[in-house]
Amino acid sequence: MTDSVDRLRADLVAARFSVTELGVLWGEVAAAALYRGQRIPALRAIDTYRSGPSAGLATLARVFVLGAPAPVGEFGRALPGLTVDGAVELGLVAVEDGLAVPRIDLRPYSFVDALGAGEWWIASDLGELALGHALPEDHVLGVGGASMTLSGLMFQAPVASALDLGTGCGIQALHASRHADRVVATDISDRALELAAFNARLNGVGNIEFRNGSLFSPVAGERFGQIVSNPPFVITPRRDGVPAYEYRDGGMIGDALVEAVVESAARFLASGGVAQLLANWEYRGDGDAFDRVRGWLDTGPAAELDAWVIERDVQDAAEYAETWIRDGGTRPGTAEFDALLAAWLDDFAARGVTSVGFGYVLLRRPEAGAPTLRRLERLHGALGENEAGLGVHLGTAFAAHDWEAGTPDEALLSSRLAAAPDVTEERHFWPGAEGPTAMLLRQGGGFGRTIQAGTALIALVGACDGELTVGAIAAAIADLLEVDAAELTAELLPSVRALIGDGFLVPVA
Structure with missing residues (x-):
């Protein structure tokens, strides 16, 4: 062959x-x-x-x-x-x-990461367009929106070993192979592993090992510097007549599959290792889904890990069901579609599910003695411009957190910071007004965050050019505004820390 x-x-x-x-x-x-x-x-x-x-x-x-x-x-x-x-x-x-x-479907796929531009050929099973009917349950999915999202999220710093959990056609394993010495790719589908191995051979990639098994069972006792996964997290009714697609359905009830991956990851991460996965979580009744997600993170082995959970979107129960029924190739307006939608809504109603959140989960085993990160946030809407992928920004953000959390106030005041090159300032004026009614800091990359800031904070960011210390800048601003320097400094420091963590300000060595 x-x-x-x-x-x-x-x-x-x-x-x-x-x-x-x-x-x-x-x-x-x-x-x-x-x-x-x-x-x-x-x-x-x-x-x-x-x-x-x-x-x-x-x-x-x-x-x-x-x-x-x-x-x-x-x-x-x-x-x-x-x-x-x-x-x-x-x-x-x-x-x-x-x-x-x-x-089979075989097509070129191009990308840009921290190592530069690249292109591969990726084989997968024929899609609905070619088949002319709904997908079979053992369908092996090609490169789609979710897989490109995950590859863009991937940290790209060199690691000794990486794990692609649920590899499918192998696209994440291929991406990981560019910065990992060794990659292990797992799946429950022999067909998926066959296609993934074919894709590795076709593209001349030789550092990936393929193993059959469910979730972490094929790598028992091993630890990795990086784990990536687009797990089969789609919430599917557990009843006859509802297709259970291998590429998206983990066979568990509700969002239990995501919970299982989060709770298990700690046992397979080396010190400093990072796990990154796509996920969804159920909103039940009037409750906040993040309360449930915190429960996953704060119990068992996962409590040892840093965690950053980012919700990118929410769909109501009906919209969620419609999305995934169409994904399987069943068209609206048919008796099949109506029956499946009824089954989905019955399943959601049994657990009181009103909507489902989508997003990313990032986990890290911190180095000994390092401060713990717990961050759960909703960042709906457009991202910033991230040519090499969001993973570069996320890796920088983790490093910034470590620096900021490990730097006491006194040391922070004597540090020199620079405004990130993608940060711009925006001012809004009422017609004829002498001063601005609103001042904004905008981030061009990363998550494209916008921060509304006061005069003092805007002035501090503007003066951060890597030359003066934070303390010296704060004192000079206090003098210009004719306010108490100690009080202004105490007021500014929490905002400065937040701007470091979000990538607006960067420590200068």
């Missing part, structure tokens, strides 16, 4: 099978239609390339990305090294009535 995969790789390179070239091939209008789940404009666009230098690329796009068959002769010319027989042997296509019929 290794020789066949090598030949496939060479053919894909020769055909220029890349994100950029596909975009050029079918154009912006067809690309937008594909994003909406419509492939006809793209199929029509590539029909004009059935001969000429882009013929091979058009054929590969037709079969592997759009999920449509192509004449065997055209398909063979697109893969001259692998050949049609080789593609059949690898399980990429089947030959039926003179046509090469796709059996």
Whole structure:
């Protein structure tokens, strides 16, 4: 098989099978239609390339990305090294009535991380568009919005070992392989592990080990410097007639799967190690879901860990159910859809669930004696600009917390800080007013936070250029405002600490 995969790789390179070239091939209008789940404009666009230098690329796009068959002769010319027989042997296509019929989805995927730009080819099972019907329960998902969110969240500092829990098509393991010496990728699906291993071979990645098993069972007794997981956290009714998709359903009731991962992670993190996972949590009755999440964090082994929980969105119970029923390929307006929606709402009603929150959970085993981080916050809305991913900002934020929490007030006053390069100041005036009615600090990266600040804090941030100490700046501002320096300093210090933790101010060595 290794020789066949090598030949496939060479053919894909020769055909220029890349994100950029596909975009050029079918154009912006067809690309937008594909994003909406419509492939006809793209199929029509590539029909004009059935001969000429882009013929091979058009054929590969037709079969592997759009999920449509192509004449065997055209398909063979697109893969001259692998050949049609080789593609059949690898399980990429089947030959039926003179046509090469796709059996998997294979497409280019591009990204930017702390090491720079990169591109891979990722194989997964055919989607609903190609199948023409709802997904089977053992479907192996390709790269989607959730997986790109998690890869963007990933800390990218070098580690000796990383664990991808529930690897699916292997995309997180591939990302981790760029900064980890060794990666272990687990899944309960043999099919997922087969595709993930194929993707690693196809992209020349050799430091990933694949293991079958549920959650942490395949790595019992081991510890890792990094754990990443897009676990099967989707809340699914436990009843007959409701599909239980392996890629998203962990077989537990409600949000118990997320609770289990959070509570178990402590046993598998090395000192200083970080776990990062996507998650959701139920809002029950009039209660706050974060109260329940705190309970997960403050009991058992998880109480030993730093924790930062970020809620990015909330859906009401009906909207949540509709989202995941459509995700499985069942369309609204059908009797199937209505039956599934009723089952979901019955399940939620049994536990008093009114809505479901989505977000990220970050856990860290702190170094001995380090201050503990407990941060649960809601950050709904747009993010800042994070070209290399949000993970770089999150890693910086953890380091900033450690520095700030370990620096007493006296030492902080003698420290030098600089405003982060992505921070801007914004002032609002009533027409004709001499002074501003509101002053804001905006963060261009990270979570795109906006802080409303008073005159003294705005002046302090503006003066933080890495030259003067915080104490000297506060004293100078007090003198200008004609207020007591000690009182103003005491008032400013908590805000300065918060700005350090959020990345607005950066300690200067």
